[in-house]
Amino acid sequence: MEKVIDEEKQGESLVLDQKAGNTKKLFIESYGCQMNFSDSEIVASILYENGYNTTQNLEDADLVLVNTCSIRDKAEQTIRKRLQKYNAVKRDINPNMKVGVLGCMAERLKSQFLEEEKIVDLVVGPDAYKDLPNLLSEVEEGRDAINVILSKDETYGDISPVRLNSNGVNAFVSITRGCDNMCTFCVVPFTRGRERSREPQSIIAEIQDLHDKGFKEVMLLGQNVDSYLWYGGGLKKDFVKATAMEKATSVDFTQLLDQCATLFPKMRFRFSTSNPQDMHIEVIETMAKHHNICNYIHLPVQSGSTRILKEMNRQHTREEYIALVDKIYEIIPDISLSQDIITGFPTETEEDHQDTLSLLEHVKYDFGFMFSYSERPGTMAARKLEDDVPEEVKKRRLSEIVALQQTIALERTQRFLGQEMEVLIERESKRSDQQWSGRNSQNTVVVFPKENYKIGEFVMVKMTDCTSGTLIGKAVGYSELMN
Numbered sequence: 449m450e451k452v453i454d455e456e457k458q459g460e461s462l463v464l465d466q467k468a469g470n471t472k473k474l475f476i477e478s479y480g481c482q483m484n485f486s487d488s489e490i491v492a493s494i495l496y497e498n499g500y501n502t503t504q505n506l507e508d509a510d511l512v513l514v515n516t517c518s519i520r521d522k523a524e525q526t527i528r529k530r531l532q533k534y535n536a537v538k539r540d541i542n543p544n545m546k547v548g549v550l551g552c553m554a555e556r557l558k559s560q561f562l563e564e565e566k567i568v569d570l571v572v573g574p575d576a577y578k579d580l581p582n583l584l585s586e587v588e589e590g591r592d593a594i595n596v597i598l599s600k601d602e603t604y605g606d607i608s609p610v611r612l613n614s615n616g617v618n619a620f621v622s623i624t625r626g627c628d629n630m631c632t633f634c635v636v637p638f639t640r641g642r643e644r645s646r647e648p649q650s651i652i653a654e655i656q657d658l659h660d661k662g663f664k665e666v667m668l669l670g671q672n673v674d675s676y677l678w679y680g681g682g683l684k685k686d687f688v689k690a691t692a693m694e695k696a697t698s699v700d701f702t703q704l705l706d707q708c709a710t711l712f713p714k715m716r717f718r719f720s721t722s723n724p725q726d727m728h729i730e731v732i733e734t735m736a737k738h739h740n741i742c743n744y745i746h747l748p749v750q751s752g753s754t755r756i757l758k759e760m761n762r763q764h765t766r767e768e769y770i771a772l773v774d775k776i777y778e779i780i781p782d783i784s785l786s787q788d789i790i791t792g793f794p795t796e797t798e799e800d801h802q803d804t805l806s807l808l809e810h811v812k813y814d815f816g817f818m819f820s821y822s823e824r825p826g827t828m829a830a831r832k833l834e835d836d837v838p839e840e841v842k843k844r845r846l847s848e849i850v851a852l853q854q855t856i857a858l859e860r861t862q863r864f865l866g867q868e869m870e871v872l873i874e875r876e877s878k879r880s881d882q883q884w885s886g887r888n889s890q891n892t893v894v895v896f897p898k899e900n901y902k903i904g905e906f907v908m909v910k911m912t913d914c915t916s917g918t919l920i921g922k923a924v925g926y927s928e929l930m931n
Contacts, residue, residue: 507541619658873906
């Protein structure tokens with residue numbers, strides 16, 4: 449995810465337009481990062497062309513799919529509770545219903561769901577969604593089905609995603625898949641494979657389609673968008689073997705971002721997620737060059753201690769991270785930054801914890817996503833490091849980090865008071881049907897009276913009040929993106 453979709457949030461059941469002639473019903477829920485939600489749109493598109501319309505009624509579904517997250521143990525436990533619910537419906541109401549697990553949890557646990565727990569009918573990893581029709585045929589013939597083979601080249605660039613539960617304003621466009629960083633705490637390289645990038649023209653074509661349909665904002669997605677590199681296909685690590693011509697005509701993230709902003713000047717662009725070691729200054733300069741690239745970066749740090757960063761196999765030090773942040777603020781002074789932080793990582797001392805708190809004070813993130821460490825089976829940390837920080841210490845440190853972040857967040861939001869800022873109207877406010885809700889360039893939620901404005905319009909809003917995470921204001925006219 450909506451600054452970043454929390455991997456532990458309640459899943460969303462997704463619905464698209466119905467296709468005449470489709471006789472089967474699909475119920476699909478997604479949990480986790482924005483990539484999972486984007487993948488669910490690909491899955492729905494594939495099944496849409498194979499006889500399935502979607503439904504929001506679980507009891508009526510012929511096929512129930514849950515797109516899963518493995519980033520933390522709590523996220524996996526949430527999925528298991530949903531599987532219990534599905535199976536209760538299957539047992540008591542709809543015995544012909546089939547249940548499948550998609551995504552990272554499917555890749556990590558593989559055949560365990562089928563052979564040991566016997567709670568699902570099919571298991572499909574993130575790179576095998578095109579095989580769903582074949583796998584469903586296997587299931588219909590009474591056999592369990594599994595495909596969790598990781599691909600070296602699959603990007604789903606040839607599939608036009610169906611926009612699920614769309615507001616017609618914001619959309620995800622995936623540009624990379626997988627990750628090569630091998631952080632010791634992370635399962636992503638094992639569940640999504642090695643890093644590869646999508647052909648740029650297919651990205652532009654997808655954005656053009658969104659533009660033509662009236663969408664106003666695109667989020668470019670990847671586990672590590674800044675290391676996007678197209679040189680004709682294949683894994684990023686194999687770029688060293690590329691021909692001279694392939695290298696000369698390659699496209700990196702700076703070029704792709706510049707191209708998107710130039711070709712679609714009336715659309716707004718965001719991107720996520722960035723990794724500090726791959727965030728090049730050229731990207732920041734490109735952001736500063738284009739009004740329609742939002743002034744916001746999600747820049748995970750994980751810890752403020754260089755020693756812990758080394759244990760995590762992060763490819764940056766505290767000092768390098770701070771130098772990068774200082775340079776970003778120098779180029780774009782009004783930018784907003786957000787973070788991911790893990791507290792209680794193995795061997796973390798009180799001094800390491802204080803380093804994290806002091807980093808928060810220095811960077812002054814607008815918001816963040818903070819968690820205590822949970823051991824993930826199969827990772828290097830699980831194999832090599834003892835989970836030796838007591839739970840009560842983890843909880844105390846986490847509460848201190850969260851409290852400090854909340855204080856800083858209020859200060860950062862207050863800086864906008866009195867300013868007139870461009871806001872894209874995205875939906876009706878959850879608290880009042882008389883107000884619109886949208887976000888400014890810095891990704892802060894803004895609410896204001898509806899008046900005669902409409903969803904999808906860019907308006908200038910004068911900020912008059914705020915909470916730690918929401919700005920309150922009054923529209924004063926349309927922005928230049930509406931002209």
